[in-house]
Amino acid sequence: MTSTDSTHTVLATVQPRLYLGGQWCPAEEGRTIPVHDPATGQELASVADASVADGLAALDAAAQAQADWAATAPRTRADILRTAFDMVVANTEEFATLITLEMGKPLAEARAEVTYGAEFLRWFAEEAVRVEGRYAVAPDGRSRLLVHKRPVGPSLLITPWNFPLAMATRKIAPAVAAGCTMVLKPAALTPLTTLLLTQVLEKAGLPAGVLNVVTTSSSGKLVSGLLKDPRLRKLSFTGSTEVGRRLLADSASSVLRTSMELGGNAPFLVFDDADIDAAVEGALLAKLRNMGEACTAANRFLVHESVVATFVEQLSSRMAELTIGPGIEPGSQVGPLIDEASREKVHELVEHARRSGAEVRTGGFALDRAGYFYAPTVLTGVDPDARVCREEIFGPVAPVLTFSDEDEAVVLANNTDYGLVAYAYTRDSARSMRLMERLETGMLGMNVGAVSSPAAPFGGVKQSGLGREGGREGIEEYLETRYTGFADPYA
Ligand code: NAP
Numbered sequence: 001m002t003s004t005d006s007t008h009t010v011l012a013t014v015q016p017r018l019y020l021g022g023q024w025c026p027a028e029e030g031r032t033i034p035v036h037d038p039a040t041g042q043e044l045a046s047v048a049d050a051s052v053a054d055g056l057a058a059l060d061a062a063a064q065a066q067a068d069w070a071a072t073a074p075r076t077r078a079d080i081l082r083t084a085f086d087m088v089v090a091n092t093e094e095f096a097t098l099i100t101l102e103m104g105k106p107l108a109e110a111r112a113e114v115t116y117g118a119e120f121l122r123w124f125a126e127e128a129v130r131v132e133g134r135y136a137v138a139p140d141g142r143s144r145l146l147v148h149k150r151p152v153g154p155s156l157l158i159t160p161w162n163f164p165l166a167m168a169t170r171k172i173a174p175a176v177a178a179g180c181t182m183v184l185k186p187a188a189l190t191p192l193t194t195l196l197l198t199q200v201l202e203k204a205g206l207p208a209g210v211l212n213v214v215t216t217s218s219s220g221k222l223v224s225g226l227l228k229d230p231r232l233r234k235l236s237f238t239g240s241t242e243v244g245r246r247l248l249a250d251s252a253s254s255v256l257r258t259s260m261e262l263g264g265n266a267p268f269l270v271f272d273d274a275d276i277d278a279a280v281e282g283a284l285l286a287k288l289r290n291m292g293e294a295c296t297a298a299n300r301f302l303v304h305e306s307v308v309a310t311f312v313e314q315l316s317s318r319m320a321e322l323t324i325g326p327g328i329e330p331g332s333q334v335g336p337l338i339d340e341a342s343r344e345k346v347h348e349l350v351e352h353a354r355r356s357g358a359e360v361r362t363g364g365f366a367l368d369r370a371g372y373f374y375a376p377t378v379l380t381g382v383d384p385d386a387r388v389c390r391e392e393i394f395g396p397v398a399p400v401l402t403f404s405d406e407d408e409a410v411v412l413a414n415n416t417d418y419g420l421v422a423y424a425y426t427r428d429s430a431r432s433m434r435l436m437e438r439l440e441t442g443m444l445g446m447n448v449g450a451v452s453s454p455a456a457p458f459g460g461v462k463q464s465g466l467g468r469e470g471g472r473e474g475i476e477e478y479l480e481t482r483y484t485g486f487a488d489p490y491a
Pocket of ligand 1 (some may be wrong): 150162188224239243
């Protein structure tokens with residue numbers, strides 16, 4: 001089969017409709033949204049464009065299914081997730097092709113996303129049967145205290161476009177495990193992977209109404225309609241800090257439980273005692289995974305002044321050697337950015353840095369070809385107040401700054417409203433401990449360029465978010481704690 005054949009086959013497999021109460025339906029008003037390939041700019045497919053009424057129909061279905069789903073045996077919920085895990089893994093190539101087509105990342109990275117994304121299904125299959133409470137004798141020795149967990153209830157899950165499979169499974173799997181029903185709204189730019197995942201969950205035996213999926217070009221209106229509805233009990237959002245802030249404000253009126261996975265501005269610290277070769281490898285991973293379109297992407301490289309020349313030389317020459325091209329082509333190492341607006345913003349940040357005195361060591365331009373490609377770029381002599389250091393770049397651009405001692409490195413690293421992740425390279429274990437305590441981030445990669453793991457609590461502090469996804473903490477976001485006090489059984 002040629003790659004064009006496999007592209008057609010995978011696109012033809014996707015149900016481009018809304019999934020409401022176990023039925024695949026067109027949008028109420030019959031409208032559709034086109035989905036484009038960022039490597040060519042061409043239309044790949046179109047999906048249903050849900051109205052506010054469609055969103056409410058999805059919530060109707062979720063609300064109706066909630067009681068039965070909460071009463072379903074944890075083992076049954078676990079088995080569905082485990083079956084879905086096996087099915088996603090068995091269809092790795094199909095999922096990876098779809099991710100690459102609609103999002104742009106190279107196929108090898110898309111396969112890695114399938115492995116990562118599928119793992120949430122397996123992890124939470126294992127967690128579903130381990131929800132526990134506690135029983136205690138009150139301090140006065142008389143009454144008894146019983147604490148148990150209940151599913152929060154119908155949840156709204158909103159996902160971004162950059163990891164269309166993993167961001168969906170990271171929310172769906174713990175919600176299913178906890179016994180919550182849900183309405184999922186994927187990003188309009190990359191809905192196809194989520195629809196294929198929904199088909200898998202349906203085949204794995206997820207009952208009608210547990211998962212409802214709405215694709216829409218009017219997120220603001222549809223979501224605001226749902227947030228006002230008292231049947232909704234939870235919002236889990238992954239996306240930009242700007243939209244997250246607005247949704248938090250809107251959630252206040254009905255006092256919703258919220259989980260917020262927002263933007264980042266990760267510092268990547270290289271100390272004078274670091275293994276520089278390892279630091280360069282880590283930097284390539286932390287910067288170029290997903291073409292830099294990751295909340296965990298290294299946004300600022302802070303390098304000790306005594307090693308900066310070597311680090312920059314190695315990083316620039318490695319970045320300049322990479323093969324840029326459509327992710328679907330074998331050998332492509334850097335794919336396109338998601339759209340023209342994103343590419344323009346990345347270039348604007350580079351130009352602003354240049355005007356503020358930065359030197360471009362490699363890259364610094366958009367490629368003159370179809371699609372939204374941008375050359376991997378290294379900037380030195382960057383002003384810490386330049387926009388490229390303050391804003392989330394979301395592109396393959398590495399601004400390098402220097403520091404002269406650990407205190408200065410920590411101040412620079414913490415000089416941001418964000419606090420998702422930091423990376424640090426040092427051979428000094430006491431320094432590693434100090435950094436663990438002093439860096440204001442929810443996650444820290446110590447001598448590694450990637451931290452994401454389904455078994456670890458993913459999330460940020462400061463304006464990078466609230467709550468955690470993955471790990472033992474992930475299921476807690478979908479559970480509420482209830483307490484019952486019992487009278488003294490001997491009285
Ligand atoms: P975004 O513009 O905030 O969109 C995220 C999601 O919210 C999409 O589904 C989007 O739908 C929806 N949305 C947009 N405006 C909305 C509104 N007014 N009301 C309700 N929903 C709305 O973010 P993005 O550009 O897709 O994703 C990139 C951002 O996500 C970056 O900031 C990145 O750091 C962050 N991110 C964070 C994590 C994390 O775990 N912390 C992980 C991945 C990404 P439409 O597609 O229809 O606009």
